[in-house]
Amino acid sequence: MNQDFVKLDRLDGTGTNFNRWKDKLMFFLTALKVAYVLNPNLPEIPPPKDGESDEVKKQREKRQEDEVICRGHILNTLSDTLYDLFTVVKSPREIWATLEREYASQKQGADEFLIKKYFEFKLDDSSSLMDQIHNLQVIVSKHKEYGVEISESMQVGAIIAKLPSSWNDYQKKLLHTSEILTISSVLKHLRIEEGARILHKKEFDSDPRVNMVHEKKF
Template identity: 55%
Template structure:
């Protein structure tokens, strides 16, 4: 009865958790562990948890009650873990009786894969290069998405390092402004850096008269002028001399 009551309370919690399908293991594990702490059953997943002794006829009532609670908590914990798995993974791990056995099996399989993901994302972060054909702030956003994914995998990148990385990864056309940023004596956080870059990018996108230049039309304008000049020169070259 107590198990059913706790299960109902757990399912009625206003907390959303996606079914684990093999991706984002660390995020799923963290969310599920938090949910298991609410009904106070996460302790059964503690690898240092001492096993209870085998039941005996002369056991004290306190020991019998403790054993019954442990058994009920393990049943409920196992049910919660299986309930948050995809159908494919549920069928795969349903044969395991112990919640600890299921937890360890999932961690062994998917944490190893996450370590490979960690290395891939770290490499992707270091190899990320900004180009002149895209807006700088859009590229900074792409870089921050990688940082967010690394944070979910418990790879911490300090903000001062992120600031330095953004400055180092600016496109070649920003070399002059990069030197200016590097010679600043005051510490700049990521938000302030993006404000400075936004202002500089807007400045770069204006012509001397203060009008916004549409970069997509620059080549078209230049091409039009070329053909116009070509036509004028050829008209002069092939113009028939007058008989007068």
């Protein structure tokens, strides 16, 4: 099979892409019918003995060949640093188990960091609101990479709750709407409102009469 079929990622030394790498590689190995050799409960290959049947010999050869193929594909998708580290390990199960142990602890730390980052994320008036929300959605996507799902209703609620204080009136409008808000719909509403605010500001700045009235008030 051509690896382009599933576009395999290379696992880097940081392990930030471990879940994606693992899922894609497991799919590929399953399609090759060799993923079974990664089963930790799979018994060891028994040594050859006199008088064994041709069928047993074929099973041993098949198992040995599958382990070589599986190991080769795992090594082939590692970064150069990881490849050098694991190339001396002959068992694909040992390589797989070691990587899972190594990056499971990193995943837990990354989960906690991303969750903290998500809840502490603030929207403000310093830059485009939609650009900031895009950055917030990037954090959500990274959660998914680590297997943490944030429901759509929670995402919608978080976006509304994180609106700047200058958006308080519009925030109340969204909170009291009878419309069932989705991520797509709330982003549409915010995009329209931000566009209207930008247009209003441009008209205010470019109209000298408005500026004169504003100056007289002060």
